[in-house]
Amino acid sequence: MHCPIRGFALVVLLACFGFGVAQAQPAIQPSVDITQVPAAAQPSAHFDADAATEAYMAMIPAAAKARSDAYFEGGYWLILWDFLYASAISLLLLFLQWSAGMRDLAVRMTRFKWLQTFIYWVEYLVVTTVLGFPLAFYEGYQREHQYGLATQSFGPWMGDQFKGLLVSLILGGIAVVGLFAIVRRLRNTWWIWGAVATMAFLVVTVAIGPVYLQPIFNTIHRLDDAKITGPILKMAHANGIATNDVYQIDASRQTTRMSANVSGFGQTMRITLNDNLLRRGSPEEIQAVMGHEMGHYVMNHIPKDMLFMLIVSVVSFAYLFWGLQWALKRWGGRWLIHDVGDPAVLPLATLLVGILFFVLTPVLNTQTRVEEKEADMFGLNAARQPDGFAQAAIHLGEYRKMRPGPLEEFIFFDHPSGYNRIHSAMVWKGENLELFENASAANAAQ
Ligand SMILES: [Zn+2]
Numbered sequence: 175m176h177c178p179i180r181g182f183a184l185v186v187l188l189a190c191f192g193f194g195v196a197q198a199q200p201a202i203q204p205s206v207d208i209t210q211v212p213a214a215a216q217p218s219a220h221f222d223a224d225a226a227t228e229a230y231m232a233m234i235p236a237a238a239k240a241r242s243d244a245y246f247e248g249g250y251w252l253i254l255w256d257f258l259y260a261s262a263i264s265l266l267l268l269f270l271q272w273s274a275g276m277r278d279l280a281v282r283m284t285r286f287k288w289l290q291t292f293i294y295w296v297e298y299l300v301v302t303t304v305l306g307f308p309l310a311f312y313e314g315y316q317r318e319h320q321y322g323l324a325t326q327s328f329g330p331w332m333g334d335q336f337k338g339l340l341v342s343l344i345l346g347g348i349a350v351v352g353l354f355a356i357v358r359r360l361r362n363t364w365w366i367w368g369a370v371a372t373m374a375f376l377v378v379t380v381a382i383g384p385v386y387l388q389p390i391f392n393t394i395h396r397l398d399d400a401k402i403t404g405p406i407l408k409m410a411h412a413n414g415i416a417t418n419d420v421y422q423i424d425a426s427r428q429t430t431r432m433s434a435n436v437s438g439f440g441q442t443m444r445i446t447l448n449d450n451l452l453r454r455g456s457p458e459e460i461q462a463v464m465g466h467e468m469g470h471y472v473m474n475h476i477p478k479d480m481l482f483m484l485i486v487s488v489v490s491f492a493y494l495f496w497g498l499q500w501a502l503k504r505w506g507g508r509w510l511i512h513d514v515g516d517p518a519v520l521p522l523a524t525l526l527v528g529i530l531f532f533v534l535t536p537v538l539n540t541q542t543r544v545e546e547k548e549a550d551m552f553g554l555n556a557a558r559q560p561d562g563f564a565q566a567a568i569h570l571g572e573y574r575k576m577r578p579g580p581l582e583e584f585i586f587f588d589h590p591s592g593y594n595r596i597h598s599a600m601v602w603k604g605e606n607l608e609l610f611e612n613a614s615a616a617n618a619a620q
Pocket of ligand 1: 470549
């Protein structure tokens with residue numbers, strides 16, 4: 175569930191040609207074949223999960239580890255810079271009275287309240303996108319190229335930014351117009367109805383995502399290689415997933431990352447593999463990853479996420495209900511904004527929600543990480559490919575730190591760390607050694 179919804183700005187576009195194209199660094203390939211099970215992870219009478227995990231960890235070249243650590247740790251700082259940068263933009267719009275000016279312009283253009291709100295939204299989106307562009311460019315383009323994770327040159331990347339901006343314009347416009355209508359009509363209870371409306375909007379967006387939003391950025395089609403789909407569909411049917419389709423997405427258009435996901439809601443819910451995984455992953459690895467994705471599916475993680483988001487949005491709106499009034503009482507005169515139903519209040523709402531989500535970072539990460547751990551365990555049981563699972567953890571380690579400290583993992587990780595994922599797989603293998611001893615005995619007999 176992620177599409178690159180970021181900004182676009184014609185002015186900055188011209189300025190950015192000065193940067194030139196960042197140097198692309200190819201991925202550092204392991205010097206050993208990671209599909210070969212290391213000696214310490216082979217089934218034996220003295221199989222030890224810790225030693226097997228270390229044997230897999232040792233397959234990652236030191237240079238690759240240093241690079242993915244640097245990339246991932248840089249991401250911790252980006253959480254802070256993103257927060258500070260966005261907050262500064264909001265404060266700028268409020269204290270320079272740009273927000274009030276944008277509202278006045280919208281009021282001069284039409285007498286319809288809803289249309290004023292929409293015009294304000296368009297102005298807000300363009301201004302914040304232009305101001306936010308330098309950081310968005312560094313984070314989404316330059317840095318991705320620097321670490322060998324991006325595949326797009328500047329033109330196509332900008333094209334995606336522009337598409338993202340149009341999606342935000344339409345979907346964000348509907349949301350903002352709807353929410354301000356609720357605030358203006360239900361002066362005392364808008365925080366409840368706002369949360370309910372946000373939730374409904376989220377369900378619709380997630381449901382239309384795989385069918386209408388993802389295809390704007392990528393090509394998606396049914397996977398029809400029976401060698402790959404055969405074992406996957408058997409696993410799906412064995413686990414109560416009544417589908418005959420697995421989807422493939424050309425993620426290599428934007429990135430070298432390997433991944434797969436479950437997306438959609440109700441009728442549109444589906445499992446999608448990306449082409450990097452299909453190209454670089456062994457059959458065991460693909461099955462291990464699919465087992466994990468089926469875990470999300472069978473354990474209803476998307477509906478559970480929605481319920482979690484309902485709680486988060488009730489908390490957010492209650493806090494906004496109080497926070498907006500408090501701030502307007504203090505600074506409304508200086509900002510020329512006096513009412514919570516005035517669209518010019520949007521930068522203040524963005525600022526307040528930004529502070530809340532910044533503080534909630536570990537909570538939101540933990541909610542996701544717990545589900546990811548559940549999906550990992552489901553996947554190990556369903557696919558029975560602990561070595562394929564370890565291979566996947568190594569591949570995902572190209573863009574995630576493999577061995578963080580416990581506190582670091584708690585705060586910043588939305589998936590279990592690579593080390594912990596391999597360790598879970600090796601513990602599972604250690605408790606199911608007979609599956610693998612029989613396989614190696616059969617191989618030896620042939
Ligand atoms: Zn997952």
